[in-house]
Amino acid sequence: MRHYFADKGELYAAGLIPQGTDPERLVDRLVAGGVDGLGERVLRTVLGLWEVDGGERFRAAVGGLVGDAGAPGPGAQVLSEFLGRRVFGRVAAHLGDPVGALRMSLVASQVVGVLVARHVLRVAPLAALSVDEVVALVAPTLQGYLTGDLVLPLRAGVAEEQNSSHEE
Known part of the structure; x- marks a missing residue:
């Protein structure tokens, strides 16, 4: 086991990912086409992995991630760290953008939301839409997260700090 997985958490996370999925090869295929069209490739790949069985595996995985009273279960943090390290972090690095991690977290939130809406909440x-229809509707939003301008609101106090540094 130690040969394939760094720890129990990585083994658990790998068990939630559809069988036969190699995160490294998956990321290599996603980024091979460059940034243009990456939103569509990400969504099409994720839907292809999780919709093979009508979403059954996704529903089971989500059920194991939620603890008592809807709070995140222990597996949620492990899976988040695993995906962050093995998938999202690697794709973010290819974006060549100082806010690449933020961009990928926005993409992840949208994709997970689509999966939950389709397979958990139905x-x-x-x-009822086909994968092609979902991709046509959602991929432009993902591409915007990946390559568009992100306007971040200033946190309280940041504007004052910026103003005082300009006055000096």
Whole structure:
């Protein structure tokens, strides 16, 4: 086991990912096409992995991530760290952007939201759309997260700090 997995957490996370999925090869394929079209490739790849069985595996995985009273279960942090390290972090590095990690977290939030809406909540009519229809509707938003301008609101106190540094 130690040969393949660094620790129990990595073994657990690997067990939640669809069988036969190699995160490193998956990321290599995603970034091979460059940044243009990356949003579509990410969404199409994720939907392809999790929709093979009608979303059953995704529903089971999500069920194991939620603890009592809807709070994140112990597996949620492990899976988040695993995906952050093995998938999101690697894709973010290819963006060549100082806010690449933020961009990937926005993409992840949107993709997970689509999966939950389709397979856990079964929100109509989204749940009934084909993969191609979902990709056509959602991929432009993902691409915007990846390559568009991100306007970040200033945190309290930041504007004052910036103003005082300009006055000096």
